[in-house]
Amino acid sequence: MSRKTLTIALMDPPYESENLTTAFRILEVAARRGYHINVFAYEGAAGLAFVRQTQHPNPVHGKDVAEENHPTTKDQVAALLAAAEQSGGKVDWVNCGMCVDERGVNEFVPGTRRGSPADFHAFAEASDNVLVIPTK
């Protein structure tokens, strides 16, 4: 069976849209199948892999950091990379350079990289399929 290559473009910023929950579910399935995955994180999505995200407590619910165990998108990105590697696939996660500069989020999860829309074009050319998940 040939190893598929899929490209997904994301545009939503962290912690705002259910689109990202669905996107990570799709990506996780593809990773478990050992597919090669390209992700182009554009506009707000450029913050998904920002490495300085930290978990926080939830004083309203009386939970400390450990009890709240709030998921961060940087950990989801790292988990995706690990899952792909475990299945023999790979993830090329590109953070739009201008987008990260605008937002001050240019420190990435290891294994992701800075790029530009030209990378998205190259991904599309080299992929079996492309899914663009736009903002609402």
Next chain:
Amino acid sequence: MAQYLLIESRDPFESNDVGYYYDLAKGLVEGGNQVTLFLVQNGVLPARPSARSAALNALARNGVTVLADDFSLQERGIAKLAEGVAAAPIEVVVEHLAAGHKTLWH
């Protein structure tokens, strides 16, 4: 004949654009294509038997495969589905992508 996967994430009670997306599905089928409409997130709300379910039933009768994401259904407490709609896992999306089907997200 082409194969299409149309992903609908929006709630038709909130967005009138959803109706246009359903029209796109219907038009593609009428043009001789195979179309799967995959409802996800608040897009699954009309899968609960309701005032907006008739449109999904009509699509199914016209030959569109109408699926609703099982995770989104569970989150919203939707157990009983409108006629013509079937629950499906998110794996369906990856299978369509891997098969090279034209895939759109709304």
